[in-house]
Amino acid sequence: MRKAEAKQLINEAYDAWDAEEWLTAAGLLEQVLAHFPDAPKSPVWWYDAALAHKFLRNWAKAYELGREAAARAPRGEGEPAFWNLGIAATIQRDWATAREAWAGFGIELPDGEGEINARFGPACVRLDTGGEREVVWIDRLCPTRGRVMNVPVTGGRRFGEVVVHDGEPKGHRVVDGREYPVFDELLLFEASDLPTLKVTVNAGEVADLDALIGLFVEEGYGAEPASSFEVLCACCSEGTHEQERTVHAGAQSVSLAAPEQEARRLLDQWAGEVLLGRSWSGLELVA
Template sequence: MEKAEARGLLERARDAFDAEEWRRCAETYEQVLAHFPDEKAAGAWWYDAALAYKFLRDWPKAYALGREAAARAPRGEGDPAFWNLGVAATVLREWEVARDAWEGFGVPVPQGEGPIDVDGAFGMACVRLETDGGQEVVWARRLCPTRAQVVSVPFTGGRRFGEVVVHDGEPKGERVVDGQRIAVFDELVLFEPSPLPTLVVTVHAAEAADVHALVGLFVEEGYGAEPKSSFVLHCGCCSEGTVEYEGDGVHAGEQEIVLASPPEEAGRILDVWSGQAGGGRSWSALQPVS
């Protein structure tokens, strides 16, 4: 391939990138890289091709081209080639490469074998899940730079409390709670499903504190509980912006609570709850959602 032909292909690859025609973009870059893998500008070509495959969720290709991009990037300077390689390596469970990628980006992680689980070190995040009903932003506990475990009980179908997801590194919105700003990341892939089913129950609570007590009992057992009144619907534009929460939507009276636990455990905990506080608490119509 002559360099003049390569320049034309690079222009077409960049046009495809701008048009979000990811496969055409990646394959065109690969044509050039097959002949000019080590040109001075080749690191950027490897990176853009790997990024296009990431957008396609073609993780083996994103991984293979991402390794080439990272090999040409400066270490310890926050170069995104390392971040994208860390994501692809995590999805493919290539833990040694993932650890090296995070270190190359400049994020220290524990050495060892197997998944990188640094529970608490990366804090909380919100993740925008793909659901049967569209999308839902849930709270999640970050386990590593790109994996997080869902700690909300999703209201829309197809998703579960306790799932582990791989999320993107670029925030798409934020949530503000008590003055603290929490980034919202888009889900890339479901990494580990959760065995816990989603249930719904109707409860009567004399006071809002009774609802908080019920949620607390489920959390103490390692399960999840969310009042349906806490669910807020946002348009796509607002969801990707800044959303400030004032109050938690919890109230007294009859209401539905969404639960994540085995049904027999849910019944047991509900019985404990309703037997406390000397009356004013009751429950009925416990049934599965998913």
């Protein structure tokens, strides 16, 4: 391939890129890279080809091309080539490459080998399944994975599942003056076997409701009162939103994440801890 032909293909690739024709753009870039893998501008071409496959959710190709992009990127300077490789390697479950990618980006991980299960703190993830969108809290296990700590109301989603999220925040939540990023979900990495249940509870005081939530959390389960949910428009969801605690006492629906027998035991225990003000009814499995 002559340089003039390569230049024409690169121009066509970025015309396709501007039109968000990711497969065409990546294919044209790969044609050029097959002949000019180490040209002065090749690091950008490798990165963009890998990024196009990330947009397509073709993780095998994003991984393959991402390795080439990262090999040509400076280490320790926050280069996005390393971040995207970290995502793709995580999804491919190549933990050695993922660890190397995070180190190349400039992130210090706890010593060890294999799957990364560290504590990167709380954040939020915008779940997206079948057009439904719900922001949930996660406990971050690595730079791109988190365990869901809410009981989702989105059908088919569960407390305790592990999701892979993107690296660029799309919004923030502010709680008690502290700001937390909201990331978009890329895929469900590990399902949860905890079913979702619904129950109607009557709590005389907010403290009674807090006691119910705490009881389930102590056992490694989840409890989410309906009064804690807040509906936001897309614009507000992707902006900076100050989140206030909105739970209230009285009768309301509560979503639970626990085996049914355990849920009944804990509900009975909660209701029996005081003489008046606590009751429950209508426990049912959510399909």
